[in-house]
Amino acid sequence: METFLNALQWPAMLATLIAAWLVASNSRSRRRWGFWCFVLSNLLWSAWGWHAGAHALIGLQLGLFVLNLRGASKNDPDAAQGPGQPP
Secondary structure, X not given: OHHHHHHXXXXXHHHHHHXXXXXXXXXXXHHHHHHHHHHHHHXXXXXXXXXXXXXXXXXXXXXXXXXXXXXXXXXXXXXXXXXXXOO
């Protein structure tokens, strides 16, 4: 189990890189997949951080998750339009 948890940082890193690539896309569908990849990376990094005792990393992942939620809500064109804003 120790070896598995130590190796968890590598898929976490890969998921983060893939997510960053996807959210930079012009395609709404790819950005949505990027959001879910970021969620996966947040979970993986948090699990590794718990194992490694890296509490600041866990806090960072929680903060990044909240920022990703904010970005995903702004990605929705219906939710982004407030009263009096042009379409």
